[in-house]
Amino acid sequence: MVSSTDCPVCGVAASQACTRCKMVRYCDREHQKQHWPQHKRSCRPFSEEQDPQLGRYLMVTQDIAAGQIVFIEEPLVVGPKWYLSDADKEASIVPCVGCATPCRLGKHQCRRCRWPVCSSGCEHEALECSVLSLGAGTPARADARSLNDYFRSDALLVLKCLLLQRQSPAKWAALLEMQSHEEERRGTELHVEAEKRVVSYLQQRFLGRLKKTKPNLLQDCGPELLHRLCGIIETNFMVIELPTGVELSGLFRQACMMEHACQPNCDFQFDPITQQISVRAGCNLRKGDHLRITYTNILWGTHLRQHHLRLTKHFSCRCSRCLDPTEYGTYISALACLGDVNKTCAGTHLPVDPLDENTQWKCDTCPMLVDGAYVSELQTHMTEQVDSLMAGCPSANQVELLLARLSQILHPNHFHTFNLKHTLIQLYGNETGLELGGLSSGQLERKLRLCDELYNVCRRLDPHSIKLAIYVTVILIEIAHTREEQARRAPGEGSSFLELAQARLKEAEVVLEKELESVAGKKLYDQLQKEIFECEKQMLTLTYNQKRDVGQK
Numbered sequence: 001m002v003s004s005t006d007c008p009v010c011g012v013a014a015s016q017a018c019t020r021c022k023m024v025r026y027c028d029r030e031h032q033k034q035h036w037p038q039h040k041r042s043c044r045p046f047s048e049e050q051d052p053q054l055g056r057y058l059m060v061t062q063d064i065a066a067g068q069i070v071f072i073e074e075p076l077v078v079g080p081k082w083y084l085s086d087a088d089k090e091a092s093i094v095p096c097v098g099c100a101t102p103c104r105l106g107k108h109q110c111r112r113c114r115w116p117v118c119s120s121g122c123e124h125e126a127l128e129c130s131v132l133s134l135g136a137g138t139p140a141r142a143d144a145r146s147l148n149d150y151f152r153s154d155a156l157l158v159l160k161c162l163l164l165q166r167q168s169p170a171k172w173a174a175l176l177e178m179q180s181h182e183e184e185r186r187g188t189e190l191h192v193e194a195e196k197r198v199v200s201y202l203q204q205r206f207l208g209r210l211k212k213t214k215p216n217l218l219q220d221c222g223p224e225l226l227h228r229l230c231g232i233i234e235t236n237f238m239v240i241e242l243p244t245g246v247e248l249s250g251l252f253r254q255a256c257m258m259e260h261a262c263q264p265n266c267d268f269q270f271d272p273i274t275q276q277i278s279v280r281a282g283c284n285l286r287k288g289d290h291l292r293i294t295y296t297n298i299l300w301g302t303h304l305r306q307h308h309l310r311l312t313k314h315f316s317c318r319c320s321r322c323l324d325p326t327e328y329g330t331y332i333s334a335l336a337c338l339g340d341v342n343k344t345c346a347g348t349h350l351p352v353d354p355l356d357e358n359t360q361w362k363c364d365t366c367p368m369l370v371d372g373a374y375v376s377e378l379q380t381h382m383t384e385q386v387d388s389l390m391a392g393c394p395s396a397n398q399v400e401l402l403l404a405r406l407s408q409i410l411h412p413n414h415f416h417t418f419n420l421k422h423t424l425i426q427l428y429g430n431e432t433g434l435e436l437g438g439l440s441s442g443q444l445e446r447k448l449r450l451c452d453e454l455y456n457v458c459r460r461l462d463p464h465s466i467k468l469a470i471y472v473t474v475i476l477i478e479i480a481h482t483r484e485e486q487a488r489r490a491p492g493e494g495s496s497f498l499e500l501a502q503a504r505l506k507e508a509e510v511v512l513e514k515e516l517e518s519v520a521g522k523k524l525y526d527q528l529q530k531e532i533f534e535c536e537k538q539m540l541t542l543t544y545n546q547k548r549d550v551g552q553k
């Protein structure tokens with residue numbers, strides 16, 4: 001099933017897409033009708049299903065080959081970023097309220113509502129502007145923090161949802177069908193935060209006045225509904241990254257039905273102009289499979305992933321990775337056994353019940369058991385150490401020191417050591433004073449060993465590189481660099497080292513294919529092309545020199 005721009009009946013370039021799957025275009029209704037008997041067999045290769053645990057989900061109804069587009073969908077609503085970091089709240093460059101272009105706060109304002117726009121001519125949606133203009137005034141202070149607090153972009157996302165009630169009854173109905181976890185959210189920190197940041201802000205600044213001035217414009221804009229919308233966003237929003245670096249949030253009727261798994265089988269991309277989502281099969285999908293994406297970070301250990309999913313999406317994941325204490329043999333959550341006072345032990349501690357946050361951790365070699373509370377405390381302490389080191393652009397030496405300390409208590413593949421090692425492989429060969437040519441052969445070997453360890457973990461967690469394509473590409477490029485350096489040092493074996501380098505770069509090219517639409521993926525792909533060119537050049541130079549040397553003899 002490939003998206004085509006030509007009408008399948010007459011072959012003429014066509015613009016009207018099948019509204020159901022958006023994969024086939026027709027020149028007119030007549031040709032669409034004529035083609036339906038054939039097209040209906042492949043129009044939508046999945047169905048919407050319902051399950052007491054999962055809620056609504058999507059199930060494959062006919063085999064889909066890896067790489068095929070499963071569906072393309074328009075967003076129900078697109079708006080500003082939902083989770084604003086401290087840096088976002090203090091930023092002086094913010095997305096334009098009309099077109100999301102980055103603009104300087106305070107430079108241009110919408111003539112009517114005074115919200116930040118990229119130029120005096122940039123207009124935004126009329127209804128939204130008229131509601132925002134009810135709160136128009138002058139912020140008490142003009143510093144970035146105060147302005148961002150005055151023009152709250154996360155609250156604007158909720159307002160955009162609310163206005164669908166008036167703008168598009170069909171989209172509004174689809175939005176209200178989405179899961180909100182209203183009951184579970186009540187009384188939680190998320191609810192309290194939403195009340196402070198969004199609900200009371202919208203009510204006091206805009207909606208209170210709207211009710212007085214235009215009581216019939218919206219049927220409902222009360223606090224209960226606003227909290228429900230916050231829950232719908234929290235449960236369903238997808239992050240859309242624009243080439244400008246601006247992050248938007250999107251809600252999609254169908255794409256948001258895809259369930260979570262810690263090893264997904266689908267990936268997705270967004271059109272940077274229309275924000276349409278295209279969902280693609282990350283591997284071969286069989287009839288009966290569920291379409292699965294990941295809602296969390298697959299490079300975290302099970303307890304951290306579970307905690308994140310429970311907190312934000314209100315469910316416990318029971319996928320095969322979460323149920324496996326070794327997480328597909330990666331040991332990414334495992335601790336090293338410290339033994340007891342009488343005897344050290346080389347064993348590994350794994351959770352007895354990976355789904356229970358308070359479970360005991362058992363050594364696979366000796367009878368040692370460790371308490372869940374102790375492990376949680378340890379994890380928190382280590383997270384703080386790793387985060388604080390990483391925040392400061394550490395040197396290889398600083399990373400090595402923390403890695404040595406953590407390695408005494410963690411499995412070599414633990415996600416904290418994984419993170420430190422992934423940083424190290426990029427520092428060795430690139431840090432000033434640690435350029436490739438200056439590394440000892442031991443350091444080169446170590447870099448290669450670290451790359452292999454990281455590569456193997458990535459392959460087990462994500463065999464089809466659905467989520468980790470960029471990570472894996474970085475590792476493969478670092479392996480290639482190291483092999484090229486080995487070739488320079490041992491010209492006699494140069495061609496075999498260069499062949500190894502080339503094979504890794506070619507592998508990276510295939511892996512990265514999935515990420516070509518993303519900003520980071522595109523940038524890395526350009527770098528990769530240069531690397532492949534340089535490697536081929538080195539191979540040619542080596543062959544030329546070898547022939548010349550033979551000729552001279």
Ligand SMILES: C[S@@+](CC[C@H](N)C(=O)[O-])C[C@H]1O[C@@H](n2cnc3c(N)ncnc32)[C@H](O)[C@@H]1O
Nearest residue numbers: 054055056178179235236256257259260313315
């Ligand atoms: C983005 S929505 C998915 C669509 C949702 N099931 C519906 O009916 O609208 C996310 C919610 O679906 C449910 N869900 C998704 N994946 C799940 C999984 N693997 N196990 C249990 N519940 C899941 C959770 O309630 C979660 O908060």
